[in-house]
Amino acid sequence: ADVSTAAGCKTLVTALPEVDILINNAGIFEPKEFFDIPDDDWSRFFEVNVMSGVRLSRAYMPVMLKRNWGRVVFISSESALNIPKEMIHYGMTKTAQLALSRGLAELTRGTAVTVNSVLPGPTMSEGVETFVKDLAKQHGQSVEEAASQFVKQFRPTSLLQRFASVDEIANMVVYISSKEASATNGAALRAEGGIVQTIA
Structure with missing residues (x-):
């Protein structure tokens, strides 16, 4: 449903x-x-x-x-x-x-x-994974690079420093x-x- x-x-x-x-x-x-x-x-x-x-x-x-x-x-x-x-x-x-x-x-x-x-x-759910893959394509990066950059840029206070x-x-x-x-x-x-x- x-x-x-x-x-x-x-x-x-x-x-x-x-x-x-x-x-x-x-x-x-x-x-x-x-x-x-x-x-x-x-x-x-x-x-x-x-x-x-x-x-x-x-x-x-x-x-x-x-x-x-x-x-x-x-x-x-x-x-x-x-x-x-x-x-x-x-x-x-x-x-x-x-x-x-x-x-x-x-x-x-x-x-x-x-x-x-x-x-x-930030959690690598299915929806977020799709979002990160789109970011990677837009910026010519690997998925790992895009994920790392997102955390550093948009969640800089993260102690985990990853999704x-x-x-x-x-x-x-x-x-x-x-x-x-x-x-x-x-x-x-x-x-x-x-x-x-x-x-x-």
């Missing part, structure tokens, strides 16, 4: 009416100058990146609360804290996810349901979805390679 639409979310919930763990990871990104971003793009980014999580959490959380167990995880981004000037519309949606996650966590008080968000940094692997982010998600993470609720967990230069 296409969870970027209300109809798609309804189709998914009809086919799968209950889940123990909900990972809200539908997301799109596109570098674009702020002054060139039309209203339709703002709406589209909000629908996909935020409303998909709103709709699915609204559908699945009541059952979790009734059963007194469940996990909801939002895949946000370090861009929620360091809004990238080349993707302000994207950063806005990622900040909205943090607010949504924290607010939903308040609804779980006294239960064994948790709601948290994970903040990856994270999907598995590195998944490991954080596996932990926060586990029974062992029962005391972590309402948190924004950073897996961004040290890009964000704050202690808390």
